[in-house]
Amino acid sequence: MKLLKDAQLGASTFFASPLPHDVCGSNGLPLTPNSIKILGRFQILKTITHPRLCQYVDISRGKHERLIVVAEHYASNLGDFKQGQTASPEKVLQIAYEVLEGLEFMNKQGLVHRALSTQNVLLDCKGNVNLAKFGLYHMTDHGADVDFPIGYPSYLAPEVIAQGSFHPSDPSHDEAPLPSGPKSDVWSLGILLFELCARRRLLQNIEISEKLKFILTLGCMDDIVTVLAEEHGCLDIIKELPENVLELLKKCLTFLPSKRPTPAGLLGDPLFHGISCLYTPFQKPVSLFSSSLRCANLQLPDDIADLCKDENDDYLSERGIDEVYHLWCLAGGDLEKELTNKEIIRSKPPVCTLPKLKDVAGEAYFPLLEDQQSGLPQSNSSNELSATVMLPLIIRERDTEYQLIRIILFDRLLKAYPYKKNLVCKEARVDIPPLVRGLAWAALLGIEGDIQAKYDSIDKDTPIPTDRQIEVDIPRCHQYDELLSSPEGHIKFRRVLKAWVVSHPDLVYWQGLDSLCAPFLYLNFNNEALAYACMSAFIPKYLYNFFLKDNSHVIQEYLTVFSQMIAFHDPELSNHLNEIGFIPDLYAIPWFLTMFTHVFPLHKIFHLWDTLLLGNSSFPFCIGVAILQQLRDRLLANGFNECILLFSDLPEIDIERCVRESINLFCWTPKSATYRQHAQPPKASADDSFGKAATYFSSDYQDMAKTDLSREPLALADLKAEFSPRISAEDLIDLCELSVAGPSKRNKGGKPKIIAVDIRSMEDFSRGHVSGSVNVPFNSVFNSDGELVQCPASGVLQNYRGRVIVIISHAVKSAFAAHLVKVNMSRVCILDGGISRLNPTGLLTVPSPQI
Template identity: 85%
Template sequence: MRPLKDAQLGAFTFFASALPHDVCGSNGLPLTPNSIKILGRFQILKTVTHPRLCQYVDITRGKHERLIVVAEHYESCLSDFQKQGKTVSPEKVLKIAYEVLEGLEFMNKHGMVHRALSAHNVLMDCKANVKLAKFGLYHMTDHGADVDFPIGYPSYLAPEVIAQGSFHPSDSSHDEAPLPSGPKTDVWSLGVLLFELCAGRRLLQNIDISERLKFILTLGCIDDIVTVLAEEHGCLDAIKVESKSLAVFVDIIFCSVSSRPTPAELLGDPVFNGVSCLYTPFQKPGSLFSSSLRCAHLELPEDISDLCKDDDEDYLSERAIDEVYHLWCLAGGDLEKELTNKEIIQSKPPICTLILENTLFEPHTTFNSGEAYYPLLEDEQSSLPQSNSSNELSATVTLPLIIRERDTEYQLIRIILFDRLLKAYPYKKNLVWKEARVDIPPLIRGLAWAALLGIEGDIQAKYESIDKDTPIPTDRQIEVDIPRCHQYDELLSSPQGHIKFRRVLKAWVVSHPDLVYWQGLDSLCAPFLYLNFNNEALAYACMSAFIPKYLYNFFLKDNSHVIQEYLTVFSQMIAFHDPELSNHLNEIGFIPDYSVIFVKSPLFCVYFCTDVFPLHKIFHLWDTLLLGNSSFPFCIGVAILQQLRDRLLANGFNECILLFSDLPEIDIERCVRESINLFCWTPKSATYRQHAQPPKASGDNGFGKTATYYSSDYQDMPKTDLSREPLALCDLKAEVSPRISAEDLIDLCELSLAGPTKRTKAGKPKIIAVDIRNVEDFSRGHISGSINIPFSAAFNPDGELVQCPATGILQNYRGRVIVVISHAMKSAAMFATHLVKVNFPRVCILDGGINKLKPTGLLTVPSPQI
């Protein structure tokens, strides 16, 4: 959106027509309220940006089908000339006409007409440039079908519109709805406006509507209507004297529909030859993900410090309109309260069919430091001192996320910073990742997610090249799923939301012929569509990047082997992090039935929670998920189970099934915090899966060379002789604890000795290697620092831990990562299983055993005692 500049934010309110409560649609579901339909259609208006149009910002839905629309607003309008009773010079009239036509032509290119053109809807900014207001009312109300009042003002409506009369779908007296108005309707309204400017007064304001209709339609040849109207109001001589060409121009407008020109045709009229040269054609700035240049229009002063010299400058006015409105809302702004205070909204008497408007607010901020609005992206290069506000906000970062997202000044800083980083994407990709680890501003979450997913290139061209119209077998299932997906949300439940859902899902199915549509794909699509409602191409691109990273091959026609491996690794993660919970779930037979629970739920309803969590919780969860690699969802799943731990431990199989079918309240911030901690304790190779996404070429992890403390993926690491070997699914299922690679063990052992970052709070190593071979084999060579606990000495035949000096040492290492090493994998797996049964956490097995380490030369032999 464009900057606020000298504009204000205005609001107008109206009521959608109510629907009967006892009527259902053809699908058996209740009819979608008209206010929801309007809300869905409104969204596209936020993307219609032109210098001659007032920018739409937001729409809110209140009680009793009330809608409040927020848009760019100016105090001055054409009706001010009428109040002054003065005529306007021909040059000024031509300028206004040209600018109005520019706005109308741009609307027509987007398939819209104004239909509500009037003197008080043609606003003027501080430079006396035209700004058309309420141009989207006809579009958002489905040409007036969703409201009980007519769209437009009778004094300015074209004769053919008045002749149609009013129409409402519930009115049985009409067989069918009239055709929507076309661009020529606005041309007539413009003619009336120009005539009023020349006459210096309102026309036909005292004539009854029916009489006016008769007056116009009985003229026969409408070519002389200018003369008729001018004589009626005694201003013919004034018009002819002032400008003969202007009178001819207005005469062209007042003609029959068939010969009346469109706005585009009028712009080419010779009368504008002296005006058009003063204007440059409007070009919309390039978007973030496109083939066009984005920042070519930006200019920097020769001395960048000049940006911060004028402390009295209103920096907030340079921010986008939607940003200013967002900050106003965070600061406690309430649309309905504002309109009530101005007596625009009144309870007595109820006003249900009028469109009322009022200037909403004039934005103010106490945070107006130039440095805050123009931060240097590289902090170490900044020679400017931090402002007091920045120092005060440093403590805000430590507050809970929900508080940070409601802090006006904090969000201002974060929005500006992310806006600059995204404009420099992908050059500043690393800094986007760095800042996303702190938090992501809700206002620009959609673009931030796209950057984290590595979206680049001309996504719109790719999306448009996909056939989304030809019927395919999947259409039926998509139609069934969409009305059940996040329908509590007003945006996604709107007809426009359903249309976009259908197009994005179908585009994904068509563009991935090797995959199939599985129930639940709509839930994965929902967050991306919500955040990019007006950019289907970006929603599709994000979903197409998300699925192969986190759900690779989940949508194969036969995905049983993929899901079985995924569930087995997940059960090993539960045993690794919470052996007591794992033992209980095994005892009640819950874990063997994971496939039934997750696949029918479906699987990702618990892992990604897209179907059971509300959208705002999904956003917070995925803010962190997108920073993690393909194994991070395992940690999210374990973190969710641990929040349900007490209830799971206290219940049997049936109760646990019911618990997941109706998931209780989950603390998402705690889930995120704990999942990161779980991930940091999990060796990279422990979550290795054969069916994960193959490695990227040349070591690219899908995000360039970006690295965070939990973003690199073991799947993308170059394979060596020390890497973990693939394991048959039956063998993987037979092992309770996960395996780790030899290179992981070596890396962790080295890191644990390098510094305190890899040690526990007590200062002890984070990992301990337990060699379960007999004493003789251990003495021939072992990992430095490992302890020897022979299998036969640790457990009795019943699998109970034997109390002996060796097991006593093992108790001292409870809570560390325990790597079981043996020459035989079967004995190592049995030893690890016994440790899990006695509730030892973080137990894993060295893949390949001691034999993997022998070629490395890292095994040590005890020095002989003299």
């Protein structure tokens, strides 16, 4: 994206052609509005960056098919050369060369301007050319989606005029004419240059029909330049032009397209040998994910104040145009209001006052990274924004100054990725600026390397059996969103989904995969390779083997662990749902199969996944429990039928509260409690993205190296028979900090977060037990027939409510744990393998004999 520099942000508006309301497509669905089609095609234009092209920034839909386009703009254009004003031959050649540079780059991207005019050739403060509205022809499908012609009759090439106007609804046309080619722009350039040289406008005072007839009659002329000069009374001026300029005009104004040069051909013409050496060939910036080496100047001086000595420095102008526009919107900018104030949109103009970003301290543009912060005082700006961090996320995302500082910080960190990946994770725990969310997610998922080459190597064209199902699912996936519902969005959906299916032959397409793809595609609409890479990294991390042809064993194990998590964190709710038979199989499969994308709209998914991507494969369990707890009162008050109805149309969920409570649940869940036999195999390192507060509770147990103290896999039937989760011996040792120093893992109030409850006999307990554990013999609670004699929760265990309660015995006694759950004791779990797992460790305590 280009920097703002001395540019302005300009807005233009037009209407797409309306469609009849009573007509459906071949699939029986309503026709896609033309404004949606245009919005989808527009997206690729935002990625086209060149010094000779005005950068496209955004597009928005208004009422009645109105579209408003935001782009880089300059106040000066070729129209400022007034009639009679002289443009030197050198200036004419410079303008011609720079226009051709822009046209050639467009042609390489498969684009044709078709709307060249004096108003669309803008000049920056240095007099350099920037072509405006170069994407109008592309975004409107060569004019098919609008009711006005693309281009200005005075500048259109003869072959374009000969085709006449076209609209799909016109019964007089059987098929659309072929799109204009690059050579049509060369003719338009010739007319522009002729006007500059002749010091007057051509065909400006002639009726439109006469203009068209005159241009078509030029086909009979050998020297079109001379004919035009005679027609407009400027033959003397044209004869005085240097030979190279006159030659350029003749080449541009060649009537037959077959003999007319292309922009690329003209650029290489000897006419420009004296000019081309003055220009440095454009180099496309290196992307974050590629095989090319890239570097960024991330070093700052010891004293940041040295960078900010000049109070007149406009630091905002050094930021990207997209960033400035994003911040302008946050500051209250409204495109329709601005156009209304300029009387472009006709209505009573309201007062529109916008905050300015000029008052932001210069230090904000040079954020300090972690290794640069030692010994340096915080800037005033940072101190002022410290209170903003405590505000709700939805407010922070609309705070202009806060977003400016966060965007600049993430921009620096992402340029240093993967070197600064840990710092990206650290800052993402605070929040992720929406403007950089796509790249930030890719960094959190560990995407690296030349992703485009890998994506290009996948066959996305050969038909496969899954094509039919993909075609059926896409029109139903997040179609409330304008971008994803556009035809361009559907095309990209198909390519990314098919790429994933083809590149994962051991897996199959299940309904829900399209919903998983949607957030990545939305955030990386113009980078399918990155959307595919993110999706391919996300699925094995959170949905390992969910897309096997037979995934029943994976799903059942997942749902069973989820049931145990509900019982662990909210036993009262778990007991009620089990009593009425409302099991997770009835509502939770779409949750986890789509990681909640089938449940929530995209704007909520963005906030949810900002946190999900910081966690590990067990974090979705905590999200599920947090959702149930928001609906807790209604669930406890209702029976089976009412719960089914409740989940068929899920009530509004407070996502920020859900995220906050999910993190709390995550930090209270021992890492081995969510162990799954069918989870992703261990990797080299574990995640710990929630910081020191969750040191022993956040690491993904699936990532830990297996030892003699690890959890052993259970058969699914045995797993389902237990209400409470098991934890490993190594987890117990970590949580109790069994060492010479004794147990010291405590919560903020100073009390231990965990209590070990040893249910062996007093004799066995006295022979050796976990330091700090309490003895509640099983036979004092249950008789030999397994019947309850005394409720343990009403006695000594009452004092330990709220802590993680680990049941220890010779063998697993699930009945004891099950009873604690039935009497609503939370955070109950069982030591996997019993006391025998701890015997070899030498960590068991034997009481000293009393003297």
